[in-house]
Amino acid sequence: EDQVTQSPEALRLQEGESSSLNCSYTVSGLRGLFWYRQDPGKGPEFLFTLYSAGEEKEKERLKATLTKKESFLHITAPKPEDSATYLCAVQSSSGGYNKLIFGAGTRLAVHP
Amino acid sequence: DTGVSQNPRHKITKRGQNVTFRCDPISEHNRLYWYRQTLGQGPEFLTYFQNEAQLEKSRLLSDRFSAERPKGSFSTLEIQRTEQGDSAMYLCASSSWREETQYFGPGTRLLVL
Numbered sequence: 001e002d003q004v005t006q007s008p009e010a011l012r013l014q015e016g017e018s019s020s021l022n023c024s025y026t027v028s029g030l031r032g033l034f035w036y037r038q039d040p041g042k043g044p045e046f047l048f049t050l051y052s053a054g055e056e057k058e059k060e061r062l063k064a065t066l067t068k069k070e071s072f073l074h075i076t077a078p079k080p081e082d083s084a085t086y087l088c089a090v091q092s093s094s095g096g097y098n099k100l101i102f103g104a105g106t107r108l109a110v111h112p
Numbered sequence: 113d114t115g116v117s118q119n120p121r122h123k124i125t126k127r128g129q130n131v132t133f134r135c136d137p138i139s140e141h142n143r144l145y146w147y148r149q150t151l152g153q154g155p156e157f158l159t160y161f162q163n164e165a166q167l168e169k170s171r172l173l174s175d176r177f178s179a180e181r182p183k184g185s186f187s188t189l190e191i192q193r194t195e196q197g198d199s200a201m202y203l204c205a206s207s208s209w210r211e212e213t214q215y216f217g218p219g220t221r222l223l224v225l
Contacts, residue, residue, distance in 0.1 A: 032212045043216035102154030
């Protein structure tokens with residue numbers, strides 16, 4: 001069964017303190033791995049799509065990487081406005097039409 | 113370019129009542145998805161439309177749930193005889209045939225009393 005596990009569940013950082021969020025997945029054929037940011041009471045906001053092991057994508061203070069078993073979201077010198085829940089999702093080549101399978105997310109709090 | 117819109121944003125209802133939610137996808141997107149999210153969890157897939165055809169339904173979608181996309185544009189999700197366990201955020205997403213990325217709307221938060 002396709003599955004996504006994110007760790008840690010919650011992370012507290014001081015402003016400027018870099019860290020990484022982990023997304024481990026088991027899937028029968030990866031079509032794509034997606035990172036989203038979600039603020040309280042809002043819908044997920046798209047960040048990155050990764051398709052193959054070794055691929056990396058960057059946007060401002062965020063960098064996403066992908067291996068055959070996991071993905072990392074690296075946050076460099078975070079600011080308080082980076083506080084949110086970060087969701088990881090996979091799309092399986094055998095799991096039906098295009099649906100995303102999400103992890104439970106990592107709640108990030110960045111304090112000044 | 114407007115994003116995905118959902119209405120209403122919030123809905124409070126009594127157990128046993130029927131509710132209907134609407135989703136308007138990004139204009140050129142032919143694929144539309146419904147997800148449900150409960151507190152502290154990631155979104156769970158409910159159903160998928162390509163144009164007006166409903167191509168996939170999750171086992172989560174009981175007989176009380178029905179979704180339509182009559183002209184391949186907006187979609188509605190109806191829940192009949194609501195139960196307290198239906199309380200959740202209902203999210204709509206859309207994507208283009210050109211790319212896999214799904215773009216989400218702001219969601220409809222349902223509270224069943």
